[in-house]
Amino acid sequence: AQKVTQAQTEISVVEKEDVTLDCVYETRDTTYYLFWYKQPPSGELVFLIRRNSFDEQNEISGRYSWNFQKSTSSFNFTITASQVVDSAVYFCALSEAGFNKFYFGSGTKLNVKP
Amino acid sequence: EAEVAQSPRYKITEKSQAVAFWCDPISGHATLYWYRQILGQGPELLVQFQDESVVDDSQLPKDRFSAERLKGVDSTLKIQPAELGDSAMYLCASSSLLRRETQYFGPGTRLLVL
Numbered sequence: 001a002q003k004v005t006q007a008q009t010e011i012s013v014v015e016k017e018d019v020t021l022d023c024v025y026e027t028r029d030t031t032y033y034l035f036w037y038k039q040p041p042s043g044e045l046v047f048l049i050r051r052n053s054f055d056e057q058n059e060i061s062g063r064y065s066w067n068f069q070k071s072t073s074s075f076n077f078t079i080t081a082s083q084v085v086d087s088a089v090y091f092c093a094l095s096e097a098g099f100n101k102f103y104f105g106s107g108t109k110l111n112v113k114p
Numbered sequence: 115e116a117e118v119a120q121s122p123r124y125k126i127t128e129k130s131q132a133v134a135f136w137c138d139p140i141s142g143h144a145t146l147y148w149y150r151q152i153l154g155q156g157p158e159l160l161v162q163f164q165d166e167s168v169v170d171d172s173q174l175p176k177d178r179f180s181a182e183r184l185k186g187v188d189s190t191l192k193i194q195p196a197e198l199g200d201s202a203m204y205l206c207a208s209s210s211l212l213r214r215e216t217q218y219f220g221p222g223t224r225l226l227v228l
Contacts (some may be wrong), residue, residue: 045219
């Protein structure tokens with residue numbers, strides 16, 4: 001069975017601090033995909049990134065970076081120099097090959113205070 | 115920029131009543147998803163369509179929920195009769211065949227059953 005765990009329910013930081021959101025997954029598939037989505041208060045889920053199981057290269061996009069480690073089944077997300085606009089709920093998700101099933105974690109609510 | 119449209123945005127109903135939600139995916143997107151998101155949890159896939167065909171409805175409570183996508187474009191999710199536990203956000207998402215890994219979400223319908 002597939003499962004995604006986001007152990008951090010809520011994190012509060014002060015603006016300009018760096019913050020890392022943790023994601024641990026379980027799957028028996030050798031081919032799978034991992035995602036991060038952002039859900040602002042408006043409710044719409046915004047796609048941030050996708051990684052496949054064969055690509056463990058870390059990725060950086062502006063203030064965002066992602067660390068994928070198959071050895072620990074983790075796909076962590078770091079925001080550098082956080083801003084108030086980063087306040088949202090962030091979801092990690094897992095999909096098997098074919099994208100027929102998506103499994104979302106329970107989300108981490110990030111509060112960035114000015 | 116093309117968006118996934120959903121209506122209504124908010125719905126209040128009494129238990130035992132019927133309720134319906136509508137979703138119009140991004141034009142040309144063959145795959146359409148309905149998710150349910152209970153407060154404080156991640157989205158849970160209810161049903162996935164490929165054009166007008168159901169690909170996966172294993173998590174859809176079929177005794178009271180139904181979904182259709184008759185012409186392979188827009189879709190309707192119905193609950194009859196609604197129960198208190200159905201109060202949640204109902205999210206619709208779509209993706210193209212070439213980029214199935216990227217799901218674009220609509221703003222959702224917040225349902226409150228009294």
